[in-house]
Amino acid sequence: MTYFIGALSFILALMLQYGIASQTPLLAGYADLILLVVASWGLHQRTRYFWVVILVMGAMIGAISAEPLLIPIVVYMVVYLAAIWVRERILQSPLLAMFFIVFMGTLFQHLLYMVSLFISRTAFAWREAIFNILLPSLILNMLLAIPVHALIQELARTSQTKATVI
């Protein structure tokens, strides 16, 4: 049940991302709903093989996106594993953990994007990228982290309760 609901939430997040979030920029940056959903699931689900869902989702986004295929896979897997690690070892407050993961995950993701641009020899200014894309994206991600966290927490609780009953 958790896998099914998790996959559905990712598909919904993907559609919202391509349809709405990517068309609602703050300066030139925008929120990454998929990253938020990945981080939330990492903090709340308890199943063993959920990483497979993340992997498939990352590959799907890598195939659709203009970024190199590996970047979304690496970013989402790292965010997911980091969320599990933080949940189990560092922070006990899920919302604080969510903020921490989203903050670090967004920085990591944008760093990879910039490195990708740098390797492909695309002309860009680091300062422009940081101030007009990274920071606005970071702000949007942090703002949206609260509702996404609440929603996924509820979904995870529901799916795990049903799984227990079954």
Place this chain on the structure above:
Amino acid sequence: MKLKFSLRAIRNTIIALVVVGLLFLSVAGYLTPFFNFSTNPIIRTQSWLTERYTAFRDFFNSPRDMATLREQNTLLQSQLAQAQGKVIELQERLSQIQIVTGLLDFARANPEHSYLAANVIGREVSPYRQYIIINVGSSQGITHGMPVVTDKGLVGRIDNVISNAARVELITDANSVVNVRLQNASVEAQVRGSLMGEVTLELVPQGTDVQIGDAILTSGLGGNYPPNIFVGQVLAMQSKQNTLFQSGSVQPVVDFAVVSAVMVITNFSQVDIAPLVP
């Protein structure tokens, strides 16, 4: 008897004279202050009484009126909401019709190309790339490299295709380079995108007289785009000493933030000149 008649006659005469005198004074207006003085208290009393009665009547009738008014208000509000919904729906349809009409006009004005209309269904997930996703793909005959336009001008080209969707690289993308010509100056140049979605004009030879507002069209060089598609207008030019070329900023003719429908030119094949590049 005679005296009695006489006294009565005198009394009647006096009364008649008084009445006639009062009538005369009244007609002449001499009694107006007196009338005002006597009627004002009556009018004031009447007004006070009427006001109290009206207030008293309203007090008992108002709940019924309020309920009726509230019902009418709710009814009108619902009717207004329905009307507003219809207006929005009609505006939406009008907007779609305008877009389709614009695309149709463009197709009629440029009959040398074959077009396939498509809707924009999404935008790239990475903010560092300027791409859109459209709802036609290889099933509809779309292939890599086909140019994408709107009724206003050039949008970009097909970058990747799946069966029912395609990814379009916009001319604003940092990796996009379009060979263009300046219509008035008759010189070749390049239009290049950037990370922030701004478009710059490059490789304009020094000494070329470029005016602000000059039209920029595709040149067809390089085989990536067909010639004579409107790209934008020159917004500003920069010319530095000791450089071979001028550069400038371009106002694209297409508003990429709101583009919702595009056309793919299906009878144009991108020419791969990579093997010819030394």
